[in-house]
Each structure stands twice: as structure tokens, then as C-alpha cells.
Amino acid sequence: MAIKVSLPILGQPNPDEPKDVHLVGRYALGVTWADNHASIYPFERLRLDDPAHPIEAGAALTQAMGWPKDIKKQPDGLRVTWSDGHESLYPFRALRALCRCAGCTGGH
Ligand SMILES: [Zn+2]
Numbered sequence: 001m002a003i004k005v006s007l008p009i010l011g012q013p014n015p016d017e018p019k020d021v022h023l024v025g026r027y028a029l030g031v032t033w034a035d036n037h038a039s040i041y042p043f044e045r046l047r048l049d050d051p052a053h054p055i056e057a058g059a060a061l062t063q064a065m066g067w068p069k070d071i072k073k074q075p076d077g078l079r080v081t082w083s084d085g086h087e088s089l090y091p092f093r094a095l096r097a098l099c100r101c102a103g104c105t106g107g108h
Contacts, residue, residue, distance in 0.1 A: 016093045021073050039099035043068055049098050050088040
């Protein structure tokens with residue numbers, strides 16, 4: 001008789017870990033997560049949502065503020081250097097929480 005266990009399987013990918021980070025068109029960043037969920041983050045939205053330095057909704061971004069100069073996938077998260085010199089770190093779990101697709105926002 002087989003016994004079913006619900007322990008996590010070793011080596012199972014962490015769903016909060018991105019499998020792939022790529023550009024979507026010219027104005028957005030795409031992340032494919034380990035569970036194959038795909039998120040799209042328009043650059044300006046991403047800058048507004050910087051977890052450490054959130055910008056008030058409705059605030060105007062300069063072009064440099066919303067334009068990434070460098071995007072690096074690091075073990076602790078995604079690091080974005082913006083054209084105005086500001087650096088943002090998006091821990092993967094926080095980044096995943098910023099996904100605004102219909103599936104993540106409950107279809108509203
Ligand atoms: Zn989503």
C-alpha cells in the first residue's frame with residue numbers, strides 16, 4: 001500500500017524564483033517564474049513600485065526615472081539601475097506580488 005506524503009519534493013523549484021527575465025517590447029520587463037507564471041512590468045510602473053522608495057501614485061516621472069540603464073538578476077532579487085542613477089532592489093517575492101495580471105489581481 002502506498003503512503004502519500006505531502007512533503008515538498010527536494011529540488012522542486014521555488015515559485016518565487018524567476019526562471020527567465022527578458023524585455024517585453026521596448027517599455028516593459030517580463031519575468032517568467034519557476035512555476036511558469038509570466039509577469040509583465042512596464043518600466044514606469046516598476047519604478048513607482050520600488051519597495052524601498054515607493055513613489056506616490058500620480059507623481060510624474062521624468063523619462064530618466066522610468067528608464068532602466070541596467071537590470072541584473074541577483075540571488076536576493078532583481079536589481080535595477082535607473083537612468084537617473086537611482087538603484088532599486090526587488091526581492092523576488094515582492095516582485096511577484098507586484099504582478100498585476102488578471103490571475104494575480106483576481107480578475108478585476
Ligand atoms: Zn500574475
